[in-house]
Amino acid sequence: MTYLAESKFDRLEHKMDHLACFTAGMFALGSQTIPAAGAEHMNIAKELGHTCHESYARTYTGLGPESFRFSDGMEAKALKSSEKYYILRPESLEKHCRVEGGYSGIQNVYLENSHKDDVQQSFLFAETLKYLYLIFSDDSLISLDEWVFNTEAHPIPILNKNSFYRAASAPVVTAAAASASYAEKLTSFVAFEQ
Numbered sequence: 475m476t477y478l479a480e481s482k483f484d485r486l487e488h489k490m491d492h493l494a495c496f497t498a499g500m501f502a503l504g505s506q507t508i509p510a511a512g513a514e515h516m517n518i519a520k521e522l523g524h525t526c527h528e529s530y531a532r533t534y535t536g537l538g539p540e541s542f543r544f545s546d547g548m549e550a551k552a553l554k555s556s557e558k559y560y561i562l563r564p565e566s567l568e569k570h571c572r573v574e575g576g577y578s579g580i581q582n583v584y585l586e587n588s589h590k591d592d593v594q595q596s597f598l599f600a601e602t603l604k605y606l607y608l609i610f611s612d613d614s615l616i617s618l619d620e621w622v623f624n625t626e627a628h629p630i631p632i633l634n635k636n637s638f639y640r641a642a643s644a645p646v647v648t649a650a651a652a653s654a655s656y657a658e659k660l661t662s663f664v665a666f667e668q
Contacts, residue, residue: 475528476521488544495526496625500659503622533583535570567602601627 478494480487501519505512530538571590572578577588577598604627608615620636621629630640 475525475544476518477525478522479544489541490525490544492526492529492538492543493625495522498523498526534586535580535583535588537570537580537583539583597626601625 477488478497480489480491500521501522504521505515508515526538529542530536533539537603540594566597567577570580570588573590576594578592578594581591582587582588608623608627616629620632622632623629633639
């Protein structure tokens, strides 16, 4: 599996947080904007997406843990009890998280009847339900050729594609310059296959 490792104080930790799953989409978008690296970036995107999918598929509940680790013989699984909790993602909300008066996170995604954490996170409304709305809305609601979403599901206009884009007072970096800078920085990026 391909995953992103964390570097902490010059020590490599073979752990990937659930929130890092957005990088699959980031690489997929990058594959369209940097032609020289397009095929490689799309391959990384697919493999990272597969890894994130597996982190869900390997739990009893079908809900992904907040982070998962990779070690010999064990991949895409939360190994520490502090990482097995679930704090509201769109999958299986009704089945595992619905409580009287709202929704709750669960403490261990690997157990059939995990305890609820008795907390309804604010991002349930700010992000999760917004993404669910967008997923099930007609594709014409918002053009992905003109808008990109940040991790909080806020639409951001795309430069030169959207009339709502406001030019910044700072100089605009050209695509060629950005590609060159990006290629240099990519050498410090760490993606692992196990």
